[in-house]
Amino acid sequence: MKYITEAALRAALRAEAPACYQVPQGQRLTPAAREYLQSRKIRIVPPGSTKPGAKFVDAETGAAYSEKPEHMTHLNGNVLAPKSHPRIAFRGRLDSLQSTILLVQCALDGHGYDRLLADLEDLLRALRMMMRCDVLDEPLPGGSLIGLSHPQLREQSHDPQRFFGVRAMTLPHYTMGRELAMLNRLRTAVRETELAAVEAFLEDGRCTRSDLVEELNRMSSALHIMMCRWIAGQYRT
Numbered sequence: 001m002k003y004i005t006e007a008a009l010r011a012a013l014r015a016e017a018p019a020c021y022q023v024p025q026g027q028r029l030t031p032a033a034r035e036y037l038q039s040r041k042i043r044i045v046p047p048g049s050t051k052p053g054a055k056f057v058d059a060e061t062g063a064a065y066s067e068k069p070e071h072m073t074h075l076n077g078n079v080l081a082p083k084s085h086p087r088i089a090f091r092g093r094l095d096s097l098q099s100t101i102l103l104v105q106c107a108l109d110g111h112g113y114d115r116l117l118a119d120l121e122d123l124l125r126a127l128r129m130m131m132r133c134d135v136l137d138e139p140l141p142g143g144s145l146i147g148l149s150h151p152q153l154r155e156q157s158h159d160p161q162r163f164f165g166v167r168a169m170t171l172p173h174y175t176m177g178r179e180l181a182m183l184n185r186l187r188t189a190v191r192e193t194e195l196a197a198v199e200a201f202l203e204d205g206r207c208t209r210s211d212l213v214e215e216l217n218r219m220s221s222a223l224h225i226m227m228c229r230w231i232a233g234q235y236r237t
Contacts, residue, residue, distance in 0.1 A: 006032040009061075013042075018063035020045050056080045076137055087134070090200040093193040094131050098124060100189055104182045113179070116235040119146040119226055123186075123219060130212055140211040145222045150214070156228075157221035164228040172227070180230050187223035190216060 004027055013021075021037055022045040023029060029037070029044070037044055045064070056065040058072070059081045068080060073088055075081040081088055101124050105117055126145060133140045145153060160166040172184045194216035201209040229235055 002027045003030050004028070004033050005030050006036045009033050009036055012061040013040075013063060018042060018058070018061075018065055020064035022046075022057070022062040022064060024062050059085075074135075076135065086196070086200040090193070090196040091131060091134065093196040094127055094134075097186075097189050097193050098127050100186060101127070104186060107182065108179065113235055116179075116226070116230070119222075122146050123222065126215065126219065130215060134209070134212065140215055145218060146226065148222070148225070150218050153218045153221040153225065157224045160224075160228045164225075164232040164234075166228045166231050170231065176231065179235075180227055183223055183227045183230060187220055187227065190220045190223060194220065 004023070009021075017040060020043040034044065042063075056068050056072075056078050057063070057080065058065070059075050059079045065080070071082055072080040073083050075085065075087060101120055105120050105124075108117055108120075122145060126143075130140060132138070144150075148156065156163045160168055160170070172180055174181065194213060197209070197213050197216055198207065201207050201213065207213055226235075
């Protein structure tokens with residue numbers, strides 16, 4: 001049985017005065033913690049009980065709110081988390097990555113790069129699905145990226161010489177064109193988003209959403225392949 005101490009409550013609730021505090025399942029309040037809540041006139045709700053008048057619940061502390069605090073946002077349903085929460089930060093990365101893809105598409109539109117635009121649209125579709133699956137706590141459906149399965153993405157990105165005639169570890173250079181530089185920027189943004197996913201979902205050395213992390217890993221491979229396609233002239237009409 002885990003006990004919640006007064007010190008833990010003071011740290012968790014120092015900036016808020018919620019109407020209720022629900023004791024998490026499998027935990028108990030120490031006598032000092034109970035006295036602390038009572039002194040602040042915070043109603044104590046036993047585990048599994050419904051919080052009276054509560055519209056929102058704090059995911060970390062179990063506190064209940066009738067109105068959503070400005071520094072918090074929805075984690076799932078009516079469950080709130082601080083806007084600095086790692087999962088919210090991950091969603092921000094997903095959102096930022098989508099906006100960057102849109103800007104690249106706008107820059108490429110009208111220049112005869114229909115296949116490249118279609119591949120970018122496929123990445124955008126996958127990112128939007130990832131956002132949905134995180135918010136709704138749904139598993140990510142299996143599928144392909146830029147017309148390739150996960151094993152194919154891995155194989156082609158690891159041997160660009162065989163598939164594209166491009167030497168492995170070819171570094172981008174400004175002389176290769178703005179389009180390649182934009183694809184490289186997207187590749188690095190995907191890697192940054194993958195790191196945010198690991199930060200959000202790594203618990204006690206175990207990744208709770210390996211499907212999302214794997215999809216981002218393969219997406220960085222997809223962008224590497226797209227860069228190789230560009231160098232090989234496969235996107236030019």
